[in-house]
Amino acid sequence: MATVVPFRGILYNPEKIQSLADVVTPPYDVISPQAQSAYYLRHPNSMVRLILGKRFENDASTQNPHTRAAEYYQSWLASDILRRDERTALYLTATDFTVEEKPALRFGLIARVGLAAFEKKIVLPHEKTFSRIKFERLELMKHCHANFSPVFALYPDENGIQAKLAEYAGSFSPDIDFMDNENQRHRMWRITDPSMHQWIETAMQPGRLFIADGHHRYETALNYQNWAARTDSTFSADHPANFVMMYLCSMQDPGLRILPTHRLLSGMNETQRNALIAGAKKYCDIIPIALEGSDAGKAERQLAQEMRIHGREHAVGICIKASDVFYALCLKPRVIETIFEPSVPEALRNLDVMILSRLFFENILGLTPADFDNPERISYTSSRSDAIRCVLEGRCDAAFLLNPTRIEQVQQIAMDGLTMPRKSTYFYPKAISGLVIHPLKRM
Secondary structure, X not given: OOOEEOEOOEEEOOOOOOOHHHOOEOOHHHOOHHHHHHHHHHOOOOOXXXXXXXXXXXXXXXXXXXXXXXXXXXXXXXXXXXXXXXXXXXXXXXXXXXXXXXXXXXXXXXXXXXXXXXXXXXXXXXXXXXXXXXXXXXXXXXXXXXXXXXXXXXXXOOOOHHHHHHHHHHHOOOOEEEEOOOOOEEEEEEEOOHHHHHHHHHHHOOOOEEEEEOHHHHHHHHHHHHHHHHHOOOOOOOOHHHEEEEEEEEOOOOOOEEEOOEEEEOOOOHHHHHHHHHHHOOOEEEEEEEOEOOEOHHHHHHHHHHHHHOHHHOEEEXXXXXXXXXXXXXXXXXXXXXXXXXOOOHHHHOOHHHHHHHHHHHHHOOOOHHHHOOOOOEEEEOOHHHHHHHHHOOOOOEEXXXXXXXXXXXXXXXXXXXOEOOOOOEEEOOOOEOOOEEEOOOO
């Protein structure tokens, strides 16, 4: 059973920080070096100094991004820049955002969630993790003893939790309300009513939680729990290291959005570019879309429409350098059975990203495992326009455009104990870092 409980969070002190927009950030793994520098310059108390500190040439075991993060954290606590709540709370958030020029609203509940190994089938992953990243995150936690960023997780919501939370939000003024630098509005309510705590805890217990974003953070929390159990003499069942901070979103939330992650391929010669569409004719019905003049907007919109129409048929969009045609490719019937071995589970075979990798990258273009791990050959973007622009400007050789993975696919793969290829989902927008901090030591 899932354990979802309130906690006394640590928040920025509004008397010290006039605008949260100056200090909150996305999660560490989507912050580019350029964005990192911009966050550093924006405010001396930016969350980036805690979650993704800068590295310097003279860094050593006693002076590095993790030790500096701990120094910042303790200093901000001591100077009342960060302040711990006096009462336990569940932190209800609402994010107003725009995607594909359409407004959307998503609710999330920031709570303390009991850690459970994946084998227990209480918290379920859908992506693989990398040891190097988990080592880095664990070192940060060992020095700071805090969750600075929540794990983004989904719950099936068979008990109407999202509706109850939306009703609560409509009944009270938010404690926090600001517009960030991406023109997204963030509101947050402290739920301190014990009866609401009990209702939510009971409603969450029967369900499983599905990690949407933050697999490394969750597995690192498990590693930290094991480390704390070995090294902390006060460790017990109620120790905060037995929990992790999560941002919980209903699978039925109308504002839940998954963006596709498009692939950008470089290192193709002219022969390979010319052979790509010819090689695909055996497997796909091909819809060519001619570029008209220098404006690619009309062709992009038509390509997106064709991909939506044929989404259930496994459609892939392709743009090729030095070509005046975009292509929508729709898989022919029974092709899946010919490109995948019977041992590959059906839930994976029906993922567009799996079909793209196996059919186009491996079978037609002959890419190797080393190519998949080479960022100079394959890069990624969640923006269709950016992907197309990359091709038109000659910064890559081809863009492979995907429809978004569906939420029911994420759920089924997690339930089956499977994992998707990397960059299969992009839950948008990310749950921001800096609204609430979860302390991992007794305070």
